[in-house]
Amino acid sequence: MIVGLLVSCKIKQEIPQNRPLLAMPTKFIAKSDSAINTLPIIKTFFSDTTLIALIDTVLRNNFDLQMTLQKIEMARAGVRFTQGLGKPDLAGNFAIGQRKFGNYTIDGVGNYDTQFSTNIDDKQKIPNPIIPDYYVGVQSSWEIDLWGKLKSQKSSAITKLLASEAGKSLVISELVSQVASAYYELLILDNELEFLEENIILQDRAVEIIKVLKQAGQANQLGVDLLNAQLLSSKSLKIEVKQEIIEAESRINLLLGRYPQSIKRPKVAWSRVIPPKLSVGVPSRLLENRPDIKQAELELLATNANLFTAKAAFYPSLTLTGGLGFQSFKALLWLNPASLAMSTFGGLTAPLANRRQIIADLMAAKADQKTAYINYQKTIVNSFTEVYNQLNVIQNTNEMYDLKAQEVEVLRQSINTSAELFRSGRATYLEVITAQKNALQSQIELINLKKRQYNAVIGLYKSLGGGWRG
Numbered sequence: 233m234i235v236g237l238l239v240s241c242k243i244k245q246e247i248p249q250n251r252p253l254l255a256m257p258t259k260f261i262a263k264s265d266s267a268i269n270t271l272p273i274i275k276t277f278f279s280d281t282t283l284i285a286l287i288d289t290v291l292r293n294n295f296d297l298q299m300t301l302q303k304i305e306m307a308r309a310g311v312r313f314t315q316g317l318g319k320p321d322l323a324g325n326f327a328i329g330q331r332k333f334g335n336y337t338i339d340g341v342g343n344y345d346t347q348f349s350t351n352i353d354d355k356q357k358i359p360n361p362i363i364p365d366y367y368v369g370v371q372s373s374w375e376i377d378l379w380g381k382l383k384s385q386k387s388s389a390i391t392k393l394l395a396s397e398a399g400k401s402l403v404i405s406e407l408v409s410q411v412a413s414a415y416y417e418l419l420i421l422d423n424e425l426e427f428l429e430e431n432i433i434l435q436d437r438a439v440e441i442i443k444v445l446k447q448a449g450q451a452n453q454l455g456v457d458l459l460n461a462q463l464l465s466s467k468s469l470k471i472e473v474k475q476e477i478i479e480a481e482s483r484i485n486l487l488l489g490r491y492p493q494s495i496k497r498p499k500v501a502w503s504r505v506i507p508p509k510l511s512v513g514v515p516s517r518l519l520e521n522r523p524d525i526k527q528a529e530l531e532l533l534a535t536n537a538n539l540f541t542a543k544a545a546f547y548p549s550l551t552l553t554g555g556l557g558f559q560s561f562k563a564l565l566w567l568n569p570a571s572l573a574m575s576t577f578g579g580l581t582a583p584l585a586n587r588r589q590i591i592a593d594l595m596a597a598k599a600d601q602k603t604a605y606i607n608y609q610k611t612i613v614n615s616f617t618e619v620y621n622q623l624n625v626i627q628n629t630n631e632m633y634d635l636k637a638q639e640v641e642v643l644r645q646s647i648n649t650s651a652e653l654f655r656s657g658r659a660t661y662l663e664v665i666t667a668q669k670n671a672l673q674s675q676i677e678l679i680n681l682k683k684r685q686y687n688a689v690i691g692l693y694k695s696l697g698g699g700w701r702g
Contacts, residue, residue, distance in 0.1 A: 271698040283415050293489035300403045307393040314389040317382040320374035327367045366566045369557010381544035388537035395530035401523035409694040414483045416686040421477045423502040424679045428470040431672050435463040455661035507689045521697025528611040535601040542597035545590040548582035622692035633681045640678050643671040
């Protein structure tokens with residue numbers, strides 16, 4: 233009767249249904265291609281077989297990913313635990329003990345009087361003064377989920393597991409982006425090394441020529457020193473690029489979970505080092521692929537469930553307990569049918585005074601929910617901003633690259649022109665130095681633009697939620 237009354241008064245499960253406060257724009261930029269609704273998979277987007285092999289190795293051996301997988305197992309253990317909530321617990325119990333009551337206690341005097349009672353037989357006489365106690369049986373406890381508290385705990389655990397799975401996708405997306413960026417940087421650095429070697433050869437020839445002209449009295453030591461200094465600067469820059477190659481290889485090896493070693497890669501000509509293509513006009517709904525948005529949303533749902541659990545803690549909890557087994561104070565009578573014992577108990581427990589703990593838990597749950605909601609909003613705005621920035625970087629970098637490529641071609645021609653004029657005495661060594669310096673500087677700037685192109689395209693793919701689907 234009491235249980236029925238409590239169930240009929242069950243509180244309504246008021247889990248807040250939050251919605252984004254900011255309406256997301258439908259487009260990232262003015263141009264939008266509504267036909268694009270999915271991203272290419274990794275092996276389509278990154279067509280380089282060497283890179284694909286590196287990515288596969290990263291997904292098997294990376295340390296961060298392995299730790300993330302263990303966190304998923306911890307979340308799965310939480311789900312496994314909550315599966316038993318709301319169901320009876322059953323435990324076996326085997327116990328042997330003994331007791332001695334004082335002579336001036338109710339138990340002690342009462343047990344002594346039974347020795348002279350005519351209502352009991354010899355089997356029922358209590359040993360004196362030590363009373364053994366033998367028990368074997370089962371015990372059960374069952375908390376009735378009156379308010380949906382246990383159901384909410386299950387929901388929270390499952391949602392946290394899904395959030396950890398989304399976190400795994402986020403880690404994979406980041407790893408793919410990092411290894412792809414480092415790999416393409418290696419290809420570009422290889423070409424930069426070749427550019428420097430070509431310039432070193434040209435500068436070395438210029439030094440030899442001015443030495444000859446000095447011997448002929450047509451140049452002085454200042455020209456020799458300036459050209460030689462430029463040659464030494466290029467050689468120093470070549471060593472710096474070699475160090476950058478070592479560091480890029482080390483970053484890849486760390487992602488692969490192995491010690492530093494050389495990364496085997498094809499030698500790709502500069503003209504063929506082309507960033508992957510991804511349409512500029514993409515709709516904002518592609519952000520649904522982003523694992524961090526999914527993770528933030530799931531974490532918000534988990535905090536909603538936790539908040540309801542904290543509210544339900546203020547209401548009474550109904551627990552049923554019981555036991556069934558054999559109990560005796562004589563070993564020979566332990567398993568006698570007459571030694572069968574059982575107990576049942578049901579009780580309501582409600583916090584009345586000193587409720588500081590559950591009040592604190594409720595306050596923490598509310599703050600946790602608001603934090604998750606703010607993080608959800610922040611993740612959406614940050615995701616949109618990342619894509620917006622990457623799209624503009626791609627567009628502007630492409631325009632800059634085309635102009636810089638034309639500048640490089642002009643300056644490379646100026647090197648030959650200045651060298652020919654210098655041989656015929658119609659140009660000074662300062663003009664030769666300036667031409668070589670400007671050409672080398674423009675090539676380095678072009679290489680850096682190529683790096684930015686790759687990073688922007690890979691960053692856009694990652695920002696749209698790609699990089700985690702094989």
